[in-house]
Amino acid sequence: MTERLPLFxxxxxxxxxxxxxxxxxxxxxxxxVADLLERPEPRRFGVVGIxxxxxxxxxxARRLAEVGCVAELREVAPRPGGRYDxxxxxxxxxxxKEVDRGRPYLRGEVEFLPEEAGADPERAAHRARRxxxxxxxxxxxxxxxxxxxxxxxxxxxxxxxxxxxxxVLDQHDKQRLLAAEDATxxxxxxxxxxxxxxxxxxxxxxxxxxxxLDGAFHPN
Numbered sequence: 001m002t003e004r005l006p007l008f009x010x011x012x013x014x015x016x017x018x019x020x021x022x023x024x025x026x027x028x029x030x031x032x033v034a035d036l037l038e039r040p041e042p043r044r045f046g047v048v049g050i051x052x053x054x055x056x057x058x059x060x061a062r063r064l065a066e067v068g069c070v071a072e073l074r075e076v077a078p079r080p081g082g083r084y085d086x087x088x089x090x091x092x093x094x095x096x097k098e099v100d101r102g103r104p105y106l107r108g109e110v111e112f113l114p115e116e117a118g119a120d121p122e123r124a125a126h127r128a129r130r131x132x133x134x135x136x137x138x139x140x141x142x143x144x145x146x147x148x149x150x151x152x153x154x155x156x157x158x159x160x161x162x163x164x165x166x167x168v169l170d171q172h173d174k175q176r177l178l179a180a181e182d183a184t185x186x187x188x189x190x191x192x193x194x195x196x197x198x199x200x201x202x203x204x205x206x207x208x209x210x211x212x213l214d215g216a217f218h219p220n
Contacts, residue, residue, distance in 0.1 A: 002097060005070070006032050006045040007106040013174035014047040014069040014090045015165045016115075017158065024084045028105040033084050036073055043073040046108055047088075048096060049175050067113070067179040069093050093178065118184030121156035128187045131194040132163055138201035160186040169193060 008029065014020050024030055036043040048068030071088035078084055094110035129152055140146045150166075153159050164177040164186060173193055180186035 002109050002111050004100075005094070005108055005110050006035070007064075007068075007096075007099070007108045008032070008045050008047050008071065009050045009064055009106065010047055011050050011171065013049050013171060013178050014071060014088075015161045015174075015178060016069060016090045016093060017161050018090045018165045020047070020071060020088045020090065022086050022088065023079075024086060025081075030082050030084060032105045033073075033076065033086060037076065044070050044091070045073075046094060046096075046110060047071045047090070048108070049171060064096060064099065065175055065179075067093060067095055067175070068108075068110070069178065115157050116182040117156050118182030121182075121184045121187065124184050124187035124191065125156045125159055127191050128159065128163055128194070131191055131198060132166075134198055135167065135194055135201070138198060142201055142204060156183040156187065159183070160190065163187070163190050163194070167194060167197065169197075 008022075024033060032045060036045065046068050047070075049065035050063070051065055052063035070091045070093075072091050073086060073088055075087035076084055077086070093113040093115070095113055096108050097111055098109040100107040100109075132152070136146055150162075153162065160177075160180075160183040164174065167190070169177075177186055177190060177193075180189055
């Protein structure tokens, strides 16, 4: 079953459960929000990664990632000049089947993807928890700002998304995690990435300043 969604291309990856605030100033996205506000709830659009192009301008988003995530609109704050500050929460993943470029903002024909645990998720989840705690410890030791300890969920699907969202990775690796077939595959891929990052942190004296697990992950 497919559905047509407004699309918001970004140079970042949205995961289910992740809170994503946005400041909208381009005409096309101001129009997108205005159109959404005319519809009944739930108001939603698709966030999809940019593989070629930029977030703004005429050459924006010439090639999009195959897998994206639905963003549910939770808060809208109008700003002077017709701008908006909005808060969204990631919900369902989708596969982008077709793109319609005939309106001010893109629209896409999308197919929603199932959320399955996969084969033997508990073993992958156990290793993920151990590597993730080590990652947090090494980040803090390297001088990064690390939030208070988090209560990791028992559900492997939610766990796989929380870790994917929390670890500092480039867009390519984040996209791999989003597109993973199921939670077991995502956790195993995440474990390989966590092991790599832990090795790097072991030899690096400091890490770039930034926020880590600052409450931007929503449990829904």
